[in-house]
Amino acid sequence: MQCFDRRMAAYLIDMAPSHNVTSSSLLSLPNELLLLIRDNFERWDLLAHACYYQVHSRTEACYARVDGMEFWRHLIYHNGLRVGHPVEGPIEVVWREAALEYAHHAWTCTHPACRRERLATNRDHMQKALSVWHRDHGDGIFVIDSTISIPLPDVESNDIFHYINFNRSFPRHDLDEETRRTLVGKCAFLRASPSVDDGWRTADLLEHHPIAQDSFASLPPINFLRITHDLFDEGAADCEFTHAEGVTVHDALTSLATLLDRRLTQDQVSDLVDREDPWGYVLQGNPSSFPSSWSEQDVMIGVRCVGHWFQLFRWTGFLFDCFDQKGIAAFISCEGKSLPAKVQTHVERYAYPRTD
Numbered sequence: 001m002q003c004f005d006r007r008m009a010a011y012l013i014d015m016a017p018s019h020n021v022t023s024s025s026l027l028s029l030p031n032e033l034l035l036l037i038r039d040n041f042e043r044w045d046l047l048a049h050a051c052y053y054q055v056h057s058r059t060e061a062c063y064a065r066v067d068g069m070e071f072w073r074h075l076i077y078h079n080g081l082r083v084g085h086p087v088e089g090p091i092e093v094v095w096r097e098a099a100l101e102y103a104h105h106a107w108t109c110t111h112p113a114c115r116r117e118r119l120a121t122n123r124d125h126m127q128k129a130l131s132v133w134h135r136d137h138g139d140g141i142f143v144i145d146s147t148i149s150i151p152l153p154d155v156e157s158n159d160i161f162h163y164i165n166f167n168r169s170f171p172r173h174d175l176d177e178e179t180r181r182t183l184v185g186k187c188a189f190l191r192a193s194p195s196v197d198d199g200w201r202t203a204d205l206l207e208h209h210p211i212a213q214d215s216f217a218s219l220p221p222i223n224f225l226r227i228t229h230d231l232f233d234e235g236a237a238d239c240e241f242t243h244a245e246g247v248t249v250h251d252a253l254t255s256l257a258t259l260l261d262r263r264l265t266q267d268q269v270s271d272l273v274d275r276e277d278p279w280g281y282v283l284q285g286n287p288s289s290f291p292s293s294w295s296e297q298d299v300m301i302g303v304r305c306v307g308h309w310f311q312l313f314r315w316t317g318f319l320f321d322c323f324d325q326k327g328i329a330a331f332i333s334c335e336g337k338s339l340p341a342k343v344q345t346h347v348e349r350y351a352y353p354r355t356d
């Protein structure tokens with residue numbers, strides 16, 4: 001009991017009120033009751049199971065007879081996560097260790113867009129989605145095959161994207177995928193709030209938050225994502241990402257990274273300014289704050305590449321609204337927010353200097 005974390009104890013006691021468990025009495029219970037406590041946890045409560053597993057060798061033994069791979073793997077999946085880094089070792093150990101790492105991060109993270117609340121939110125969305133789309137598949141792993149699923153499923157963007165902005169260290173768009181994957185973790189930030197203008201002050205690199213980073217980009221998860229962007233660069237190659245076990249936030253950002261550093265030409269910006277409703281496409285009916293008060297020069301200063309866009313607007317995620325011959329397409333979705341009078345002031349205040 002010496003290593004028993006008080007917060008874990010409080011959480012476990014909260015999860016098992018009917019047993020009137022206290023940290024001092026827990027281990028005096030017979031094995032049968034320890035098993036009953038385990039069964040009393042909500043089935044997909046990753047934190048409860050991870051904490052209970054680590055309390056003591058006797059509670060750890062309560063998991064000796066579960067299918068080591070299936071139990072922990074399903075636990076991760078039902079919390080809306082896909083392990084994003086390569087893992088090695090016996091498969092049942094790998095999944096368990098990954099689950100314990102997520103639980104540890106959930107306990108120690110204080111970011112409003114991550115921590116315990118993110119697991120709970122993901123889990124709620126997964127259960128809701130699976131109740132609709134997965135009635136025939138029990139509790140198994142289910143990922144929508146978005147290359148063949150017709151009609152369109154009710155796919156929603158994970159609201160983590162509301163919190164994401166970028167500094168100016170965008171990966172060069174011509175880099176290979178693995179390099180972009182690494183670098184996008186160093187330019188994507190989690191803001192403390194999607195609605196607070198000074199969210200940068202409390203922003204933290206996304207790569208420090210495995211729960212946010214490894215969450216599915218959509219709920220329910222899809223296996224194929226294409227980001228469309230004809231507003232910025234008509235005719236350019238689409239940004240695509242495929243993963244059989246579900247596209248994550250990090251995957252989506254890796255695809256998006258091919259766009260961030262893409263420069264807008266003067267002609268393109270002029271074209272944008274000349275459009276009758278240039279930002280309606282991404283503002284989704286809320287174009288009032290831009291660009292009516294901005295001159296073309298303002299725009300040229302403020303939006304020199306696609307990545308700058310995300311520093312000026314609050315990103316709400318993707319809108320999944322069409323299938324084509326290759327799969328599901330996701331449009332970049334942003335909302336207007338109160339902007340300072342001078343674009344440059346805004347950019348200089350909130351953006352980080354480029355490092356390349």
Ligand SMILES: [Zn+2]
Nearest residue numbers: 109114115209
């Ligand atoms: Zn975190």
